[in-house]
Amino acid sequence: MGFLDTIAVPDARRYWIRRARVPQCLLAAPVKSAVPDRDDAVLLDLLIEGETIARLAPTGAASPADEPAIDLAGRHAWPALIDMHAHIDKGHVIPRVENPDGSFAGARQATTDDRTRHWAADDVRHRMRFALRCAYAHGVACIRTHIDSHEGSAETSWAVFREMREEWAGRVALQAVALVPMDAFRGDYGRRLADLVAASGGVLGGVTRASGGVHRGMLPDTDALLDTILGLAAERGLDVDLHVDESGDPEAAALPRVAQAVLRTRFRGRVVCGHCCSLSLQPEEQQRSTLALCAEAGVAVVTLPTVNMYLQDRTTGRTPRWRGITLIKEMQAAGIPVAVGGDNCRDPFYAYGDHDMVDTLRQAIKIAHLDHPLADVPAMAGPVPSSIIGAGPLGRIAIGGPARLILFAARSLNELVCRPQADRIVIDRGRRVRDGVPDYTELDDVN
Numbered sequence: 345m346g347f348l349d350t351i352a353v354p355d356a357r358r359y360w361i362r363r364a365r366v367p368q369c370l371l372a373a374p375v376k377s378a379v380p381d382r383d384d385a386v387l388l389d390l391l392i393e394g395e396t397i398a399r400l401a402p403t404g405a406a407s408p409a410d411e412p413a414i415d416l417a418g419r420h421a422w423p424a425l426i427d428m429h430a431h432i433d434k435g436h437v438i439p440r441v442e443n444p445d446g447s448f449a450g451a452r453q454a455t456t457d458d459r460t461r462h463w464a465a466d467d468v469r470h471r472m473r474f475a476l477r478c479a480y481a482h483g484v485a486c487i488r489t490h491i492d493s494h495e496g497s498a499e500t501s502w503a504v505f506r507e508m509r510e511e512w513a514g515r516v517a518l519q520a521v522a523l524v525p526m527d528a529f530r531g532d533y534g535r536r537l538a539d540l541v542a543a544s545g546g547v548l549g550g551v552t553r554a555s556g557g558v559h560r561g562m563l564p565d566t567d568a569l570l571d572t573i574l575g576l577a578a579e580r581g582l583d584v585d586l587h588v589d590e591s592g593d594p595e596a597a598a599l600p601r602v603a604q605a606v607l608r609t610r611f612r613g614r615v616v617c618g619h620c621c622s623l624s625l626q627p628e629e630q631q632r633s634t635l636a637l638c639a640e641a642g643v644a645v646v647t648l649p650t651v652n653m654y655l656q657d658r659t660t661g662r663t664p665r666w667r668g669i670t671l672i673k674e675m676q677a678a679g680i681p682v683a684v685g686g687d688n689c690r691d692p693f694y695a696y697g698d699h700d701m702v703d704t705l706r707q708a709i710k711i712a713h714l715d716h717p718l719a720d721v722p723a724m725a726g727p728v729p730s731s732i733i734g735a736g737p738l739g740r741i742a743i744g745g746p747a748r749l750i751l752f753a754a755r756s757l758n759e760l761v762c763r764p765q766a767d768r769i770v771i772d773r774g775r776r777v778r779d780g781v782p783d784y785t786e787l788d789d790v791n
């Protein structure tokens with residue numbers, strides 16, 4: 345029997361979680377006189393009252409012996425996490441469509457075929473719901489998903505998104521971003537799409553690439569298109585979230601253009617750039633000036649390491665030499681907020697994944713050398729994305745915040761990274777989540 349098998353989360357409205365080890369980077373505010381361990385985690389007693397965390401105190405300081413309690417004996421307790429970059433409209437199509445060679449071009453073509461053939465509302469709903477059930481079971485409290493928003497299919501997918509947002513409200517907070525190749529904003533469609541996004545409470549977005557085929561370098565009218573996107577967003581009070589330079593081509597350098605456009609247009613919303621892969625293949629001087637511009641413009645970045653590792657530097661019959669990731673450490677050093685996200689799941693852009701941010705974080709640590717020390721890394725899947733996307737109290741532990749927690753058997757961050765944490769206990773608003781991940785047979789009708 346494992347340690348967590350001995351833990352029975354009380355059904356009581358009021359109970360204590362004693363001796364929980366919480367990384368300080370996951371706390372909304374420091375807890376006075378708590379003593380940090382070498383991972384900068386502190387031993388706390390948490391009082392759960394109804395759906396919220398009513399008290400946080402250093403272990404032994406406050407919790408009376410006669411109240412219902414569980415004793416974590418120094419095991420880790422985290423807030424439920426945030427996946428700020430997903431594609432739950434595309435996911436779980438592996439049973440019916442594969443990327444023929446694992447390349448980016450293969451992914452685009454396979455997805456276009458799948459979308460035009462299969463993406464009726466029922467199909468999108470079924471796969472989105474499966475994704476949300478996976479995420480919820482793993483302890484994800486909030487997902488920002490991109491939605492393929494091509495003319496002709498956008499309305500259907502956004503309607504399903506709105507329905508899912510309602511259905512999952514309280515369990516998984518759902519945000520959506522319109523995703524189209526940037527040249528879709530050349531004509532009148534951009535305005536109609538921005539209206540749809542505004543009416544749906546979404547975020548405006550796009551890819552800094554052309555539609556159709558593989559485009560090297562950048563679109564000649566990149567600056568004008570960025571101005572258009574930011575202008576449409578500003579008129580409607582929308583934030584912007586872009587797929588930027590997801591490429592191993594050093595000539596793909598839209599990131600500084602985005603920052604310049606934000607400064608030029610004095611855009612007041614939040615701008616997020618996802619991927620930014622090619623930045624790490626550019627000359628150092630260029631990297632430095634790009635990072636300075638991003639910091640000045642207040643651009644935030646989300647890195648998607650598992651998918652970058654899968655898609656970048658892939659050539660059939662040749663072993664990859666490059667990890668595909670952006671300059672995470674350099675960005676952090678420059679004051680740019682960087683979150684980690686899950687991105688695609690079981691689709692032509694990424695054949696694997698399970699909407700598990702603990703797994704994404706564990707892999708990101710190894711892919712990007714986010715260790716030695718590990719202390720601040722958990723924030724990249726909690727407080728950092730929460731602030732970037734405005735997820736309110738989600739993604740951190742706070743007095744008065746929701747009692748949404750993940751309890752682990754691990755006593756240190758090393759133990760947490762070494763094992764998949766399949767035995768974790770997820771608590772949603774004070775109650776243990778009993779639903780496990782859905783069985784794959786439930787996708788047998790996705791064909």
Ligand SMILES: [Zn+2]
Nearest residue numbers: 490587687688
């Ligand atoms: Zn993406």
